[in-house]
Amino acid sequence: xxxxxxxxxxxxxxxxxxLLVLATGSDRNAPxxxxxxLFVAIAGFVVTLxxxxxxxxxxxxxxxxxxxxxxxxxxxxxxxGVDGLSVMFILLNAFVTVIVVIAGWxxxxxxxxxxxxxxLIMSGxxxxxxxxxxxxxxxxxxxxxLIPLYLVIGIWGGPNRVYAAxxxxxxxxxxxxxxxxxxxxxxxxxGGSFNILDWHQxxxxxxxxxxxxxxxxxxFAVKVPMxxxxxxxxxxxxxxxxxxxxxxxxxALKLGAYGFLRFSLPIVPDAAHxxxxxxxxxxxxxxxxxxxxxxxxxxxxxxxxxxxIAHMGFVTLGFFMFNQVGLEGAIVQAISHGFVSAAMxxxxxxLYDRMHSRNIADYGGVVKTMPKFAAFFMLxxxxxxxxxxxxxxxxxxxxxxxAVQFNFWVGFGAAITLILGAAYxxxxxxxxxxxxxxxxxxxxxxxxxxxxxxxLSILALCVLAMGLYPFPFTEVMHASVSExxxxxxxxxx
Amino acid sequence: xxxxxxxxxxxxxxxxxxVMALVIMLATTFARSIARSLxxxxxxxTLIGAAFVTIATMDGQVSFTFSNMFISDxxxxxxxxxxxxxxxxxxxxxxxxxADRNIDRPEYYLLSxxxxxxxxxxxxxxxxxxxxxxxxxxxxxxxxxxxxxxxSARSTEAAMKYFVxxxxxxxxxxxxxxxxxxxxxxxxxxxxxxxxxHQAANKTVLLFGLVFLLAGIAFKLGxxxxxxxxxxxxxxxxxxxxxxxxxxxxxxxxxxxxxLLVYGLFELAEQWQSMLMFMAVLSxxxxxxAAIAQSNIKRMxxxxxxxxxxFVLLGLLSGVVDGDRHFALNAYSSAMFYAIAxxxxxxxxxxxxxxxxxxxxxxxxxxxFKGLNKRSSWFAALMxxxxxSMAGIPFFIGFFAKLAVLQAVVAAGYVWLAVLAVLMSxxxxxxxxxxxxxxxxxxxxxxxxxxxxAGVRVLLSANGLAVAVLGLLPQGLxxxxxxxxxxxx
Numbered sequence: 001x002x003x004x005x006x007x008x009x010x011x012x013x014x015x016x017x018x019l020l021v022l023a024t025g026s027d028r029n030a031p032x033x034x035x036x037x038l039f040v041a042i043a044g045f046v047v048t049l050x051x052x053x054x055x056x057x058x059x060x061x062x063x064x065x066x067x068x069x070x071x072x073x074x075x076x077x078x079x080x081g082v083d084g085l086s087v088m089f090i091l092l093n094a095f096v097t098v099i100v101v102i103a104g105w106x107x108x109x110x111x112x113x114x115x116x117x118x119x120l121i122m123s124g125x126x127x128x129x130x131x132x133x134x135x136x137x138x139x140x141x142x143x144x145x146l147i148p149l150y151l152v153i154g155i156w157g158g159p160n161r162v163y164a165a166x167x168x169x170x171x172x173x174x175x176x177x178x179x180x181x182x183x184x185x186x187x188x189x190x191g192g193s194f195n196i197l198d199w200h201q202x203x204x205x206x207x208x209x210x211x212x213x214x215x216x217x218x219x220f221a222v223k224v225p226m227x228x229x230x231x232x233x234x235x236x237x238x239x240x241x242x243x244x245x246x247x248x249x250x251x252a253l254k255l256g257a258y259g260f261l262r263f264s265l266p267i268v269p270d271a272a273h274x275x276x277x278x279x280x281x282x283x284x285x286x287x288x289x290x291x292x293x294x295x296x297x298x299x300x301x302x303x304x305x306x307x308x309i310a311h312m313g314f315v316t317l318g319f320f321m322f323n324q325v326g327l328e329g330a331i332v333q334a335i336s337h338g339f340v341s342a343a344m345x346x347x348x349x350x351l352y353d354r355m356h357s358r359n360i361a362d363y364g365g366v367v368k369t370m371p372k373f374a375a376f377f378m379l380x381x382x383x384x385x386x387x388x389x390x391x392x393x394x395x396x397x398x399x400x401x402x403a404v405q406f407n408f409w410v411g412f413g414a415a416i417t418l419i420l421g422a423a424y425x426x427x428x429x430x431x432x433x434x435x436x437x438x439x440x441x442x443x444x445x446x447x448x449x450x451x452x453x454x455x456l457s458i459l460a461l462c463v464l465a466m467g468l469y470p471f472p473f474t475e476v477m478h479a480s481v482s483e484x485x486x487x488x489x490x491x492x493x
Numbered sequence: 494x495x496x497x498x499x500x501x502x503x504x505x506x507x508x509x510x511x512v513m514a515l516v517i518m519l520a521t522t523f524a525r526s527i528a529r530s531l532x533x534x535x536x537x538x539t540l541i542g543a544a545f546v547t548i549a550t551m552d553g554q555v556s557f558t559f560s561n562m563f564i565s566d567x568x569x570x571x572x573x574x575x576x577x578x579x580x581x582x583x584x585x586x587x588x589x590x591x592a593d594r595n596i597d598r599p600e601y602y603l604l605s606x607x608x609x610x611x612x613x614x615x616x617x618x619x620x621x622x623x624x625x626x627x628x629x630x631x632x633x634x635x636x637x638x639x640x641x642x643x644x645s646a647r648s649t650e651a652a653m654k655y656f657v658x659x660x661x662x663x664x665x666x667x668x669x670x671x672x673x674x675x676x677x678x679x680x681x682x683x684x685x686x687x688x689x690x691h692q693a694a695n696k697t698v699l700l701f702g703l704v705f706l707l708a709g710i711a712f713k714l715g716x717x718x719x720x721x722x723x724x725x726x727x728x729x730x731x732x733x734x735x736x737x738x739x740x741x742x743x744x745x746x747x748x749x750x751x752x753l754l755v756y757g758l759f760e761l762a763e764q765w766q767s768m769l770m771f772m773a774v775l776s777x778x779x780x781x782x783a784a785i786a787q788s789n790i791k792r793m794x795x796x797x798x799x800x801x802x803x804f805v806l807l808g809l810l811s812g813v814v815d816g817d818r819h820f821a822l823n824a825y826s827s828a829m830f831y832a833i834a835x836x837x838x839x840x841x842x843x844x845x846x847x848x849x850x851x852x853x854x855x856x857x858x859x860x861x862f863k864g865l866n867k868r869s870s871w872f873a874a875l876m877x878x879x880x881x882s883m884a885g886i887p888f889f890i891g892f893f894a895k896l897a898v899l900q901a902v903v904a905a906g907y908v909w910l911a912v913l914a915v916l917m918s919x920x921x922x923x924x925x926x927x928x929x930x931x932x933x934x935x936x937x938x939x940x941x942x943x944x945x946x947a948g949v950r951v952l953l954s955a956n957g958l959a960v961a962v963l964g965l966l967p968q969g970l971x972x973x974x975x976x977x978x979x980x981x982x
Contacts, residue, residue: 150929181903
């Protein structure tokens with residue numbers, strides 16, 4: 001392993017690069033801002049590659065660790081490190097950032113520098129969340145990442161953007177502030193340590209565990225989002241610009257899922273076991289009920305937003321069955337959802353840029369005018385529905401397998417989503433793409449250009465690669481998942 | 494009776510400021526043609542000079558002089574330095590505003606210097622009388638400054654309200670002091686502490702006195718239920734004066750609370766803590782809820798200030814748990830850190846309001862911030878940083894101030910109080926977000942370019958960046974606060 005601090009680079013290259021992009025100023029320098037942003041995004045992605053290639057899959061210990069004192073007064077350290085649970089999220093995030101920059105290339109014409117900078121800074125902050133091993137450091141990244149997304153939704157969003165932005169911000173803030181109190185409590189209990197790894201070993205009584213579990217749940221359930229605190233997500237998605245939706249779905253939702261793995265399960269295992277039935281029921285409601293809700297949507301973006309909630313329900317379901325295949329399946333599902341939902345939102349963005357409508361009813365027969373696009377959209381819709389051979393299948397299948405191991409009826413409930421998912425996705429696809437050409441505007445559509453072809457084909461490759469050969473993805477997380485399950489099985493009482 | 498010449502050395506800074514105030518008074522009378530600039534520059538020079546004198550006489554020791562009436566310790570020196578800095582910044586930000594309204598008369602600078610002197614006396618007094626004199630000196634100067642725009646009915650009304658309520662609060666404070674004196678037989682803070690420690694004081698009278706003392710402190714801090722004056726005075730006073738009222742006096746009031754409660758009445762900590770808790774809870778709830786309804790940014794910041802002072806009280810009330818004083822240093826230094834962080838943020842936010850005002854136009858409504866990003870993305874970014882910092886979002890100083898205070902609260906075992914405080918912070922985030930929304934999401938209604946002298950621009954930028962930089966690296970200021978209190982606890 002080389003001595004470069006790859007995690008710090010992955011965090012600070014995008015942030016500092018983002019500030020540099022911001023410094024290009026007004027829209028007269030927009031071309032410069034775009035090129036610079038792309039350069040920074042690619043550089044940010046390149047420095048994350050060693051995290052994958054140099055990753056030691058045989059151990060569950062933290063790798064690429066960096067420790068520096070930050071606020072010694074409260075024993076807060078700049079402590080970074082990744083294990084099998086987090087490393088893939090960093091790669092995904094850096095990758096999606098590149099896609100977002102390319103996707104916003106022509107679409108965004110106003111305040112280009114600020115737009116690009118917001119996404120770059122957000123990317124760095126989110127890498128920080130996945131890499132932080134100090135609770136305060138985690139929390140600062142976790143909260144700070146709200147600011148760029150708030151601005152992205154509010155500045156470049158749709159007509160109801162202000163409402164959506166403020167709702168998004170306050171919902172997530174409420175959850176995370178309760179988590180902050182729990183963290184301060186753990187700090188006291190741990191004898192003045194904010195080190196997350198110390199907290200994993202900290203014995204705690206059942207009452208304390210339950211309260212802490214609820215506090216963490218408030219933060220992470222809102223982020224995931226779980227039913228019934230999901231209502232901010234459709235609003236935020238519908239109003240956000242395409243890039244915002246992509247980052248929101250692909251990365252921001254994963255923060256909640258990751259939080260369960262890093263905090264809830266290992267720190268309060270007994271409470272997690274005790275409350276697992278509730279979590280499973282909530283997840284199943286998200287999977288089934290939200291699936292039905294998605295079915296009746298008339299707005300494409302809203303439909304995909306609801307489908308995101310259903311897919312994330314699968315992720316939380318996998319976490320709380322405490323078996324290897326379920327947990328690994330959940331993480332695979334989370335990463336796959338990162339690719340698929342990003343692709344779905346980009347496809348809708350492609351249509352929206354041309355028609356300025358997200359209404360399913362305004363479309364029909366798009367295949368006649370945009371054949372190349374229809375092919376891509378087909379692939380991603382199939383992945384969203386969980387077709388074997390695409391990444392969507394692997395995760396869902398593993399989670400259903402885990403659920404059946406756990407309890408047949410839970411598995412049965414989870415499997416319903418495969419039908420529902422296919423129903424809402426393919427029905428939307430049919431109405432938008434097939435049939436007679438709906439109106440003159442559809443007839444006048446132009447097929448995708450080189451730039452759009454580029455990012456859609458990259459994503460298509462990822463979706464297929466992950467679907468056909470998922471081994472490299474599961475191999476990375478295997479040791480860490482085993483260790484987590486071993487840890488969770490031991491009572492802390 | 495022997496007359497002993499007191500040791501003037503520890504009080505050198507106070508004497509320097511007092512002498513300079515007289516010099517400025519005389520100088521501006523004789524040099525009428527340049528009186529305004531002369532007064533301004535001499536005042537700034539005096540503040541800089543006072544900082545040098547304070548640093549030069551700072552020796553890290555606790556020393557007393559003037560028959561133990563005057564205490565010189567690190568906490569006092571540190572707070573004094575922050576106060577000079579705050580007043581100097583407020584004068585710089587406000588100068589253009591006052592000149593535009595033709596009220597930048599030499600008396601204004603003189604009053605602000607006398608106010609500074611009053612605060613210095615408050616910060617360094619070890620005796621109830623100088624404490625009271627310092628408080629009155631500060632308050633009377635402030636009343637005058639609030640009324641400085643004498644042709645404005647609103648300012649006059651605000652000053653009247655401030656004066657009447659302030660005089661009432663001073664009366665309460667004085668009454669409390671007399672009871673404490675009656676119960677303990679001492680006006681000197683250490684004497685009071687000794688007397689209570691030896692069980693020599695009448696507890697009933699003492700507790701009554703304590704209630705009145707707290708009322709006086711609460712009035713100066715501006716916490717519920719003694720907050721009525723805050724929104725009206727903030728709104729009515731000329732913005733430059735609002736900046737003055739909202740910044741340095743909070744530090745002086747904090748110092749007064751420390752001297753009276755911690756140095757004098759520490760033995761009664763359990764009693765005053767429960768009273769402070771009552772006030773802190775009400776302030777945080779009322780301040781945040783009332784701020785939502787405001788359309789005037791000065792009123793909004795006033796209510797937000799009330800809730801911030803509630804947070805300072807949270808730090809002060811976490812010092813002693815079941816007689817255990819182990820947490821005291823941590824708790825009080827977190828309160829001090831919060832107060833200083835608040836002052837830095839309030840300077841930046843009112844500085845921005847001043848920047849938007851110009852001759853014939855008062856930037857008063859939150860609407861005036863509409864589209865600031867289009868007019869100046871740099872200052873919009875600074876204001877955004879300040880607003881997020883006030884809302885307690887990392888990586889800004891406001892977050893670490895909240896973190897420190899909440900940590901002290903949780904350590905003292907009041908988890909419910911921490912939960913309440915964070916829930917109200919979410920409410921608070923709403924109105925700060927609204928300002929950001931105005932700046933970034935809305936189109937500008939007023940497109941006049943921002944005009945300000947280079948000095949204001951540079952200092953305001955530094956001020957805004959300090960909110961961010963001290964947030965990224967809060968360790969220095971946090972340790973300073975702890976170190977300043979360490980010697981005297």
